[in-house]
Amino acid sequence: RKEVEQDPGPFNVPEGATVAFNCTYSNSASQSFFWYRQDCRKEPKLLMSVYSSGNEDGRFTAQLNRASQYISLLIRDSKLSDSATYLCGGGADGLTFGKGTHLIIQP
Amino acid sequence: EPEVTQTPSHQVTQMGQEVILRCVPISNHLYFYWYRQILGQKVEFLVSFYNNEISEKSEIFDDQFSVERPDGSNFTLKIRSTKLEDSAMYFCASRADNYNEQFFGPGTRLTVL
Numbered sequence: 001r002k003e004v005e006q007d008p009g010p011f012n013v014p015e016g017a018t019v020a021f022n023c024t025y026s027n028s029a030s031q032s033f034f035w036y037r038q039d040c041r042k043e044p045k046l047l048m049s050v051y052s053s054g055n056e057d058g059r060f061t062a063q064l065n066r067a068s069q070y071i072s073l074l075i076r077d078s079k080l081s082d083s084a085t086y087l088c089g090g091g092a093d094g095l096t097f098g099k100g101t102h103l104i105i106q107p
Numbered sequence: 108e109p110e111v112t113q114t115p116s117h118q119v120t121q122m123g124q125e126v127i128l129r130c131v132p133i134s135n136h137l138y139f140y141w142y143r144q145i146l147g148q149k150v151e152f153l154v155s156f157y158n159n160e161i162s163e164k165s166e167i168f169d170d171q172f173s174v175e176r177p178d179g180s181n182f183t184l185k186i187r188s189t190k191l192e193d194s195a196m197y198f199c200a201s202r203a204d205n206y207n208e209q210f211f212g213p214g215t216r217l218t219v220l
Binding site for chain 2 (some may be wrong): 031036041042044045055089098099100
């Protein structure tokens with residue numbers, strides 16, 4: 001089972017700023033990729049699926065680059081409630097997750 | 108909105124004891140998963156289950172672990188003889204047949220003493 005790598009942060013970002021995370025994966029056979037959000041001691045909650053064509057949902061944009069084997073997440077106009085750990089995950093069936101990127105939005 | 112449920116929320120057990128963790132996946136979902144997360148570490152895949160059999164398992168899922176779907180709603184993870192290092196949060200997840208997205212339950216915190 002191959003690895004998924006993420007910068008653990010923390011990213012300290014002022015409210016209203018734009019923040020971007022990247023995630024790299026080593027298993028080129030992985031078919032599906034996702035961003036999940038995890039709050040402290042809670043379950044991962046699906047944020048969005050990631051497609052090569054890009055996927056936008058409100059303030060969130062995700063992108064998959066299969067040639068370079070990385071996934072990105074862009075958060076625009078960040079809110080205090082965006083503070084969480086963001087998990088990148090991929091796989092054909094069971095998902096392999098990175099350790100997560102910790103985001104802190106500061107007022 | 109339908110969601111995955113898990114019981115108990117917290118299980119404390121003595122080393123060497125058997126534990127069964129229970130999950131009720133979302134009702135029309137067909138693929139079921141167990142993951143674990145040791146405190147401060149990443150979420151790790153254990154096993155996937157489809158059509159009443161294991162479809163994929165990780166190296167963590169050794170002979171001490173087993174899964175079962177005893178009826179039409181429950182999905183269980185059994186650990187036969189718990190070790191201290193089995194202490195973790197165990198998450199169940201499920202997905203529908205024609206979608207890739209997995210939805211996680213709230214987890215069971217297992218503490219092995």
